[in-house]
Amino acid sequence: MADFRPVLLGTDLGVYSIARSFHEAYGVRSIVVSNQLRGPIDHSRIIDNVLVGAGAGEEETVAALLDVGRRHAGTPLLLMVNAEHEVELVVRNRAALEPHFVIPFASGEVLTAAADKEVLAATCARLGIATPASQAVDLADAGQEGWAPPALDLTFPVVLKPAVSAEHLLLSFAGKRKVYTATTAAQADDVLRRLARAGLRDVVLVQELIPGHDTQGRTVTCYVDRAGEVTLMASGQLLLQLHEPTMIGNSAAILTEPQPEVEEQAAAILRELGFTGFANFDVKVDPRDGRAHFLDLNPRIGRPNYYLNVAGRNPARAVVADFAAELGLGGPVASPLYRPEQEVGVYSYLPWSLVRRYLTDPGLRRTVARVHRTRRFTHPLAYALDRDPRRTFYRAASTVNLVRDFRAHYPEPTPTGL
Template structure:
């Protein structure tokens, strides 16, 4: 069985399926379907046809149209490249950027040739606690959803925009119904991972991304018998029945390294094990989960640590410790760091490129 871990792998596996069949177990679906769903422009059009909420979007045909987009979308805006897998490492472009001015939008549009796909400008949906949700599922033939779950992103890294550092399995009927309707409409078969954000202005959950592959936190949705989307796909593709899931809402997934960074960067303001009370749950459009920290029975799924195999955790810790040492050493060597000589603090002037200015913070979109 061949399982994609990112969008570009899912796209190529589907395109090469006729040559891979016989060597690997693969879900049967149109070879171009993963690419169409991962394409941000096509996904927006699909949501519009199905009536699934999606952030308002402008697709500028020129730099002038990009500069005029704030009149319709406001500032800041979210800038995305429709096919982010075409970005090259040397382009200096990011798949998703938070744009703070009309001039920045125009400059991004001028780099379209380097990006390899069209620039999309979206209305920014403000972040608030409990606003980010995700759906994971496995779909068999005849649009059968065999395993599924919805979860709430409690901590992320980078803050407010990145991958799930800590997530909780929490039922959300609105998110689930939107995901099921979309998957059924396109005849999707296989594992998928969808991202949603609550929009206070419209009072609905908006679909942000359709990832036609495994999400990083898929083990969060492991039932009481150990069934998850990967095991469900294996059973289904080998012709064996997939048992009815025995769900465990309240389970927690934690990526230890990113959760620590998120907590530190939040200055202690984040409350990762806060129970979603009635007020916050109503504001996010779903009933309260009524669950505090996951119990022993519900469990916590760690990304790295396992008592019976600590090698992955130790490897991760060694890599991160080494990276922290290198960054600290480079920071001390960088111009602008205060040095001491003969007991006096000597500030070193910081070099600034001609015409340079402080860049706006970017918000990168990452695999869940």
């Protein structure tokens, strides 16, 4: 067992998946700092929970992290976060946190640029990489009397999303969604006005909708070390995303077949940005011409990160190899993770019976059925070394709720996936 400890923020499936990766690779228990216990991290044998208290803000969270640092003085601590607002928390408080933690993130300037969808679009344009036609709408002056959204010079339908997600994530208002859609200019105008009334004062990116249902989606995750080398790369085809309004865009089932062309483009974008650390890209292939369009760059490992392990590439090994000396491992550790071969499997926290009914392509359905028969259909919470009847019950109850959500919000596959 290694002597270092991962320290994580949050309670969701992605946080548990990171803890599982570290436990599989090094046998270490992660310390998870959170406002409250939730199913994915509760009753776990691989996690030590530190509760800050419901409603705790940034000041209390940072204080709890510093307390963890002091209580574990002498043990190298690796700080990992996996949400937009948590990345910003680390950026704002890095000077206070760095004496206690190894922080495997790029500089604040690079992280801020990488999280901005306008920057991604401009970077892709320089590199000749496809992105949807888009128009930025700045809501900075939306509180002034007489403000009105500008006319949009785009082909409808469109999707609307904050250029930087963190501010929008913290807002609470009726009709909130992760991504908004509009089939007419009037509908887009209404969405922009609702966001303005809710208090959003950031840029909203309006993009022409790339057609095609969920299976046209692709995902790519990379780790770039401090020397600028990509030491981990994995990709896959989206099978099904969540469709509950505030969760749409979260990949729930991924076939880990490699996507070489998209991987090369992702690496080029990260080199252009001077990015280091974990990054996850959302991509959609236009069924009309087969061209991949880059939609989002998330400067973090992403919620469905356990798909990397299903592909045969444990992400914990990449970050530990990069910071081996700081983590007390005595020097460089080999990281033979970026190689052409990738294991084929399915990452899914949805049951096969549900995934199957949304796969409209017979060939793809047969491929995934073969994976299911060979038991390469993997649920991130189904960890043999972390069994507890209460966790088994949570997973079953969560599955029932997810099936209900699909019945309510996405009863049948659609041509757009929305």
